[in-house]
Amino acid sequence: MSTRTAPMRLNLGRFVVYATLAFAVCFYGIPLLWLFVAGTRSEASLLSDPPFALGTWEAFTRTWNNLTSYNNFQIVSWATNSLIYSIGGVLLSLAASIPGGYALALSEFPGRKLILLLTLIAMITPSTAVVLPIFLEMNLLGLSNTYAGMILASGFFPFGVYLTYVYFSTSLPKGVMDSARVDGCNRFQLFTRIALPLARPIIALVAFFSFLAIWSNYFLAFVLLSDDKLYNLPVGLTALVSGSGALSNLPSNDVPIKKPEVVLAAILVVLPVLLIFMAAQRFVRSGMLSGAEKG
Amino acid sequence: MSAIAMALDGPLATSDRARKEKQKARRDARMSYLLLAPYLLLLVMFGLFPIAYAFGLSFFDTIEMVFWGLTNYQFVFDDFRVPASVVNVLGFVAIWVGMTVIGVATLSLMLDSVGRRTANALRTVYFLPGAVTSSAIVVLWLFVLDPSVSPFQPVLHGLGWGTRADVISGVGLAGIFAIMAYFSSSGGWIVVFGGALASLPVEVMEAARIDGANRFQLALRIKLPLIWRSLVLMAILSLAGGLQLFVEPQLMGLAGPQFAQSDWSLNQMAFQYAFRMGDFGASAALSTLLVGASIAIALVIVFATKFYKID
Numbered sequence: 001m002s003t004r005t006a007p008m009r010l011n012l013g014r015f016v017v018y019a020t021l022a023f024a025v026c027f028y029g030i031p032l033l034w035l036f037v038a039g040t041r042s043e044a045s046l047l048s049d050p051p052f053a054l055g056t057w058e059a060f061t062r063t064w065n066n067l068t069s070y071n072n073f074q075i076v077s078w079a080t081n082s083l084i085y086s087i088g089g090v091l092l093s094l095a096a097s098i099p100g101g102y103a104l105a106l107s108e109f110p111g112r113k114l115i116l117l118l119t120l121i122a123m124i125t126p127s128t129a130v131v132l133p134i135f136l137e138m139n140l141l142g143l144s145n146t147y148a149g150m151i152l153a154s155g156f157f158p159f160g161v162y163l164t165y166v167y168f169s170t171s172l173p174k175g176v177m178d179s180a181r182v183d184g185c186n187r188f189q190l191f192t193r194i195a196l197p198l199a200r201p202i203i204a205l206v207a208f209f210s211f212l213a214i215w216s217n218y219f220l221a222f223v224l225l226s227d228d229k230l231y232n233l234p235v236g237l238t239a240l241v242s243g244s245g246a247l248s249n250l251p252s253n254d255v256p257i258k259k260p261e262v263v264l265a266a267i268l269v270v271l272p273v274l275l276i277f278m279a280a281q282r283f284v285r286s287g288m289l290s291g292a293e294k295g
Numbered sequence: 296m297s298a299i300a301m302a303l304d305g306p307l308a309t310s311d312r313a314r315k316e317k318q319k320a321r322r323d324a325r326m327s328y329l330l331l332a333p334y335l336l337l338l339v340m341f342g343l344f345p346i347a348y349a350f351g352l353s354f355f356d357t358i359e360m361v362f363w364g365l366t367n368y369q370f371v372f373d374d375f376r377v378p379a380s381v382v383n384v385l386g387f388v389a390i391w392v393g394m395t396v397i398g399v400a401t402l403s404l405m406l407d408s409v410g411r412r413t414a415n416a417l418r419t420v421y422f423l424p425g426a427v428t429s430s431a432i433v434v435l436w437l438f439v440l441d442p443s444v445s446p447f448q449p450v451l452h453g454l455g456w457g458t459r460a461d462v463i464s465g466v467g468l469a470g471i472f473a474i475m476a477y478f479s480s481s482g483g484w485i486v487v488f489g490g491a492l493a494s495l496p497v498e499v500m501e502a503a504r505i506d507g508a509n510r511f512q513l514a515l516r517i518k519l520p521l522i523w524r525s526l527v528l529m530a531i532l533s534l535a536g537g538l539q540l541f542v543e544p545q546l547m548g549l550a551g552p553q554f555a556q557s558d559w560s561l562n563q564m565a566f567q568y569a570f571r572m573g574d575f576g577a578s579a580a581l582s583t584l585l586v587g588a589s590i591a592i593a594l595v596i597v598f599a600t601k602f603y604k605i606d
Contacts, residue, residue, distance in 0.1 A: 218429030248551030
């Protein structure tokens with residue numbers, strides 16, 4: 001602005017920057033905003049009113065009742081399942097990651113390098129790559145279609161071990177451990193009395209990432225669970241859609257699941273993660289920087 | 296303790312000390328294995344064993360349970376749908392990785408050149424769709440791509456697309472899946488690169504500015520080279536994830552039977568073999584190939600780059 005030679009170019013550059021950023025706001029923001037607005041509208045309103053017309057409270061409660069009571073409150077049990085898988089899986093991944101990452105960071109023992117290498121490979125390999133092999137294995141063990149099978153498979157979270165390993169290797173001073181040892185702590189007390197109290201931030205970070213991975217896992221649940229009583233929400237959502245044909249624009253049937261109900265079910269899948277994201281955006285930054293997250 | 300050891304300095308004491316050291320190391324190792332036990336159990340159960348089991352199974356006729364060498368692999372390669380799905384997946388990966396690298400780099404660099412508060416607000420908007428995952432992405436985009444309800448209705452009509460079928464054939468399936476995946480996965484990367492760009496050395500930026508670099512040159516000649524390696528890592532990780540594509544094509548049928556794509560991607564083919572044909576051997580063979588590709592990519596990242604350090 002201060003020079004007289006370049007204002008034209010500068011303005012054009014600025015215009016391009018802001019136009020691109022605004023275009024991106026539309027691309028990322030509009031579908032998400034639309035989803036939440038659409039949850040309040042009736043089928044007729046979705047089809048004929050402008051895209052962002054607000055719905056009514058009546059329409060919303062009718063949709064809500066249709067969705068929740070459908071098939072004997074099926075969606076409620078799916079949501080409960082999702083919670084069970086997520087809480088069980090997060091607890092298991094913590095129970096495995098925190099002591100495991102601590103041991104890898106602070107002690108020397110035969111096989112340590114190999115375990116670290118396997119952890120890295122397992123972490124970079126997309127979890128979807130191993131879903132069918134896991135299905136074949138669970139079939140062998142008789143664990144497909146069980147809560148235990150889903151929770152066990154969800155608890156394997158090598159990224160959590162790596163995050164914990166990085167955290168303890170960089171933030172736990174060796175001196176603290178040595179002096180605690182001199183003070184008569186045994187090896188197990190070193191972990192429970194010294195390391196665990198310092199581990200609060202990493203516990204939160206690992207819980208955050210493993211919750212995200214488990215809550216939204218579709219492929220594993222889809223392959224392992226064939227009994228619709230055991231479905232999680234992402235699989236339940238697709239069962240609702242395919243059972244009702246709500247997205248197909250075919251002649252309507254008497255199933256009470258229409259477009260608004262599907263939108264509301266999708267909101268149920270998205271909302272918990274969205275709330276956690278809003279509360280913890282900084283987690284993502286710190287976590288993804290200390291070990292890039294896999295797609 | 297060391298004082299006593301020094302006082303007793305002698306051949307007997309040293310061997311005693313060595314033995315004690317050894318004992319201590321052994322006890323340390325035992326404790327480490329104990330702490331690692333839950334993780335190692337899961338690593339074997341859901342990492343090593345399934346991969347080894349699928350690998351073994353891939354050499355068997357799993358219906359009669361007899362060894363038949365490479366027959367399953369032969370069967371997979373002879374299935375005409377497999378080369379087609381290779382082409383599909385590679386097309387998807389090319390579009391998605393291209394979109395991700397260009398989109399994330401452009402938006403990150405642009406955000407780094409505007410005011411901090413604006414940048415933070417916009418970054419949040421780009422990041423929130425990351426909450427829309429797996430089946431919800433597909434359901435949401437089947438609405439968005441349907442001109443009768445889409446919030447982008449005017450745009451879709453403007454392009455001459457009146458029905459969802461028009462949109463899908465206009466954009467192409469690979470492009471549609473790439474848009475879905477990009478919508479949800481790119482915001483997290485933009486947050487990451489926001490952090491990376493903010494931590495670039497201030498002196499370098501100052502020096503470049505004093506040398507007369509404008510915003511555009513600063514972004515292209517200074518910042519881009521400094522984040523280039525991270526962009527490459529992002530591209531490789533996206534490539535590894537993209538090869539495993541399953542959910543997006545698998546759920547296209549939600550829009551109606553005429554949109555169903557049950558054998559579009561490689562993972563879908565592996566799924567089809569196991570679930571539609573009951574041929575676990577063929578499924579294991581194709582899964583083994585897919586896992587092999589992922590592990591190869593992982594090994595390249597671990598050994599050829601320095602992103603993940605194991606001291």
